[in-house]
Amino acid sequence: MRHLLSTEDLSLHNAIRILDTAEEMAAVGEREVKKLPALRGRTVVNLFFEDSTRTRISFEAAAKRLSADVINFAAKGSSVSKGESLKDTAQTLAAMGADAVVIRHWASGAPHRLAATDWIDAAVINAGDGTHEHPTQALLDAFTMRRHWSKLAGTPSAGADLKGMRVAIAGDVLHSRVARSNVWLLRTLGAEVTLVAPPTLLPIGVEKWPCAVSFDLDETLAQGVDAMMMLRVQGERMNASFFPTTREYSRRWGFDDNRLRALDSLGLKDTIIMHPGPMNRGLEISAAAADSPRSTVLAQVRNGVSVRMAALYLLLSGENREPAAAAVSASAAASAAASSDAPAAHAANPNLTYSHQESH
Amino acid sequence: MTSVPSAPGPAQVVLTRVVLNQADIDRALTRIAHEILEANKGSQDLVLLGIPRRGYPLAVRLAAKIAAADPTVDAAAIVGQLDVTMFRDDLSHQPTRPPYPTQLPRTGIDNKVVVLIDDVLYSGRTIRAALDAIIDLGRPRIVRLAVLIDRGHRELPIRADHVGKNLPTSSSEKVRVRLEETDSAGGGATDGAPVNEVVIEATA
Numbered sequence: 001m002r003h004l005l006s007t008e009d010l011s012l013h014n015a016i017r018i019l020d021t022a023e024e025m026a027a028v029g030e031r032e033v034k035k036l037p038a039l040r041g042r043t044v045v046n047l048f049f050e051d052s053t054r055t056r057i058s059f060e061a062a063a064k065r066l067s068a069d070v071i072n073f074a075a076k077g078s079s080v081s082k083g084e085s086l087k088d089t090a091q092t093l094a095a096m097g098a099d100a101v102v103i104r105h106w107a108s109g110a111p112h113r114l115a116a117t118d119w120i121d122a123a124v125i126n127a128g129d130g131t132h133e134h135p136t137q138a139l140l141d142a143f144t145m146r147r148h149w150s151k152l153a154g155t156p157s158a159g160a161d162l163k164g165m166r167v168a169i170a171g172d173v174l175h176s177r178v179a180r181s182n183v184w185l186l187r188t189l190g191a192e193v194t195l196v197a198p199p200t201l202l203p204i205g206v207e208k209w210p211c212a213v214s215f216d217l218d219e220t221l222a223q224g225v226d227a228m229m230m231l232r233v234q235g236e237r238m239n240a241s242f243f244p245t246t247r248e249y250s251r252r253w254g255f256d257d258n259r260l261r262a263l264d265s266l267g268l269k270d271t272i273i274m275h276p277g278p279m280n281r282g283l284e285i286s287a288a289a290a291d292s293p294r295s296t297v298l299a300q301v302r303n304g305v306s307v308r309m310a311a312l313y314l315l316l317s318g319e320n321r322e323p324a325a326a327a328v329s330a331s332a333a334a335s336a337a338a339s340s341d342a343p344a345a346h347a348a349n350p351n352l353t354y355s356h357q358e359s360h
Numbered sequence: 361m362t363s364v365p366s367a368p369g370p371a372q373v374v375l376t377r378v379v380l381n382q383a384d385i386d387r388a389l390t391r392i393a394h395e396i397l398e399a400n401k402g403s404q405d406l407v408l409l410g411i412p413r414r415g416y417p418l419a420v421r422l423a424a425k426i427a428a429a430d431p432t433v434d435a436a437a438i439v440g441q442l443d444v445t446m447f448r449d450d451l452s453h454q455p456t457r458p459p460y461p462t463q464l465p466r467t468g469i470d471n472k473v474v475v476l477i478d479d480v481l482y483s484g485r486t487i488r489a490a491l492d493a494i495i496d497l498g499r500p501r502i503v504r505l506a507v508l509i510d511r512g513h514r515e516l517p518i519r520a521d522h523v524g525k526n527l528p529t530s531s532s533e534k535v536r537v538r539l540e541e542t543d544s545a546g547g548g549a550t551d552g553a554p555v556n557e558v559v560i561e562a563t564a
Contacts (some may be wrong), residue, residue, distance in 0.1 A: 017458065024443070024459040033496040036446040066446075158461075313446075318456030 001216060003115045003124040004311050006133040007185035012161070015188055019143050020158050021310035022303070028065060029306065042099040042316050048106045048127070054277055055127050055137070059102045062308035068316070071098070078223040086110060087119050094120035100316055106238070108132035113193050116331050123315040131175050131237075134245035137276055138181035140307040142189055144300050145227050148272050156240055160276070162192035168220050170196035170253060171231030171284050174242075178276045179231055196220050200242045217253055221262060229274040230255050230285045246283055256286045263294070272296050379527060385508065388524035388556035389418070392506050393425035393529035395522045400473055403430045405501065407472045409442040411490055412460035414479040416441045417541035418508060422477060440464045442476070442497075464497065474500040475522075479537040481507040484518035509558060511535050526561070534561040 001014055016074050028034055043064040046056055056072065063070045073093075075081065080089060086105075093101060101195060102124040103111045107128030115124040128134040142162065150157035167186055173179045173195050186193050193211035195202070206213055214220045221228070233249065243249045248258060264272050273285070273294045281287045290297060380388065400406055403426060410419030419439050427435035443460040451457075476490050487505060494503060506522035511529045529535060540555040 021458060024461060027462060031497065035496070037492070038446040038451055313459075314456055317451045318454060 001312060003111075003126075004135055004315060005111050005115055005126045006123065006189070007135045007138050007181045008133070010135070010185065011186065012188050015139070015185060016159060016161065016162055018139055018147060018307065018314060020312050021314060022067060022139075022143055022257040022306040023158050025065075025305040025309040025313070026303065028309070030301070035065055035067060037067045038313055039063070039066040039316055040058060042068045042318075043071065043097055044068045044100045044102060044312065045071045045073060045093050045096075045098040045122075046127075047073045047093070047101050047103045047105075049080065049103075049345070052126070052128070054304065055104065055134075056247065058301070058304040059125075059127060059308050061305050062312055063100075065305070066309055066312055068312065071096075086113070087117075090114055090117075090119040094122065098122045102127050104128045106130055111263075116281050125311060130177070131180075132177055133184075134177040134179050135185070136304070136308055139311070140300055140304040141178075141182055141229065141276070141304045142185055143297050143307050144153055144274065145191070145272075146187075146301075148191075148227070148270075148296070152270055162186060162188045164226055165191040165226045166194070167227045167229065168194045168196055168214075168217075168225045169229045169231065170220075170255070170274045171205070172201045172218055172233050172237075173197045173231065175234045175333075176199045176231045176236045178191075182229070184210055186220075187211070194220055194225075195255050196253070198243055198249075216257065217255075218262070221259065221268070224266075224268060225268065225271055227272050227274055228255065229276075232276065232278065233280055234285050235280075246290060250283050254284045254286070255289045257288050260286065260289045260294075261293060274300060277301065363556060375401075375562045377560045378557055380509075380525060382556040385556055385558065388508060389421050390425055390523060392522045393422050393429060394473055396422070396506065397426060399504070399521065404435045405472045406433070407438055407440065407465055407467070407469055407474045407476055407500070409440045409464075409469075409476055409490075409494075411476065411478045412441060412443055414537050414539055415477045417539050417554060418479060419477040420541075422506070427482055437465055437467070440469075441525050442490060444486060444489040444492055444493050447492040449485060462493075462497075469494065469498040471499070471501045473502045473504065474506045475506050477506050479503075479507065479539075480509045480511060480535050481518075481520050481523075482511055482513055482535075484514045484516035485558075487518050488516050509535055510536060514558075525558075527558075529560060530562070532562065535559070536561060542545070550562065557564045 028036055046059055048056055050360055057139055060070050060072065101114065101120060102125045103113065103114060104111055104127040109132060110129050111124050111126035111141050116118060126133055126135055145162055145165060151158050169179050169182060179195065181194055194214055195206065195211055196214045196217050199215060203214065219245040271294060273289055273292065275285055275290065275297050277297060279290055281290060289295065397403060408419040410416030423435040423439045427433045439461045441461060443462045445457050445459040460491050474494060476487065478486060482503050491503065494500060504521040507520045508524040509518055509527050510523045511527045513531050527535065536559045538557055544555050
């Protein structure tokens with residue numbers, strides 16, 4: 001593993017390795033000295049072209065717990081607002097000697113572009129690109145689910161996968177990189193995924209994804225669900241009439257108090273309720289559901305630091321990092337897949353051209 | 361070139377020599393257990409921390425022997441495992457190592473007499489990492505070191521307090537410790553070789 005760009009091409013071996021390492025990293029968070037010297041002298045740059053609270057703070061905490069130096073870069077207030085291109089920004093960071101770049105970008109495929117070119121010789125971690133992927137969020141969700149699933153089975157979670165777990169992901173799948181990353185990763189780990197959304201909020205080609213699709217949340221719950229993941233309604237991306245009113249959305253697709261009670265009457269006493277945050281309380285999730293003992297929202301945030309520590313450790317330690325040339329062709333192929341996944345987002349971005357000249 | 365086994369496989373011919381068999385290991389551990397009790401003047405405040413992978417099973421065996429010698433000791437309550445991966449000084453020169461769990465005894469290690477236990481003492485760098493790891497976990501009163509094999513070639517000013525066997529070796533040789541807990545079927549490479557032994561491998 002040289003970069004962490006998507007969960008679609010993450011092998012089961014690597015996924016389990018990240019989750020197992022995260023298990024050990026979680027123990028560090030409970031110690032008196034919450035710091036390990038593993039990445040001393042390494043520099044991690046948080047390159048955020050899009051607003052974020054928990055992902056950026058989580059990556060910052062993870063890097064600092066491993067003793068790496070952290071440079072935070074936000075597009076607002078930087079030369080990006082003067083029109084600097086991604087290439088120039090990347091080369092500036094390379095000149096400063098960054099060992100890893102954590103990038104969030106509004107354009108799908110930007111991290112792949114960074115990884116596939118020779119602009120910067122650093123490990124690239126995708127922290128969310130447009131409407132494409134958000135691999136560390138999927139990994140922390142899987143980590144949270146695996147802990148729950150192993151606790152139910154009474155087995156240690158290290159080395160385990162999610163075989164047989166029924167996961168429903170409900171809400172704005174169209175704009176959700178969290179949903180995409182989760183579908184690929186959970187498929188790899190052996191869980192059964194059902195997407196629940198209004199037809200207007202499902203992407204074209206969803207029938208080819210390795211998951212079931214439902215339009216009725218109550219019906220999906222009645223069939224039995226072990227983990228219920230609610231997605232945020234992304235107000236900033238609601239530029240068309242995807243649903244008539246927020247009240248109607250909340251009633252039909254939100255996890256409200258009635259559905260919380262329904263879990264009990266359906267006998268689903270071990271079902272957990274997940275949300276990647278930030279929550280729109282009262283819209284896709286009711287306050288009672290978000291604060292119920294079933295909710296894993298805060299556990300997800302806590303696990304996020306462990307999972308990101310594991311990813312940084314596995315990418316930055318060790319001398320057996322693949323030579324750049326091999327990584328280029330692999331990543332370019334991945335970005336080809338990315339470009340077919342969300343074409344709309346690319347058209348708006350003049351800095352990113354998807355030529356494949358590098359990948360002979 | 362007299363007793364070279366004509367085993368097919370790797371291009372290099374490997375000469376192996378058994379230095380300790382199961383009974384030898386058992387006797388060495390029994391002696392170390394009594395030495396630990398003697399040096400500590402009893403079992404007061406004693407904590408045994410094994411370094412993964414093979415230090416931990418050795419720590420468990422030592423604790424059982426200490427408990428046999430001193431009935432007031434609960435073997436399970438004094439044993440722990442200490443992972444030192446994150447504290448190594450060669451992290452960026454070696455293939456990525458997966459970390460192992462660190463488990464301390466319930467009593468913790470503050471003001472305890474901690475005995476670090478590992479299978480082979482070589483450069484001393486693992487023990488240096490272990491000392492750093494301990495400092496992040498608490499402040500023991502005393503830290504001691506017990507190893508099954510001391511093969512020399514130290515690169516740091518570190519010395520073991522209790523040694524199972526001093527083994528003069530060439531640095532081109534490899535010392536392999538096989539234990540049934542880590543190297544029996546399913547655990548590691550078996551190929552029918554007996555477990556619980558210490559072997560020197562030299563490439564001819």
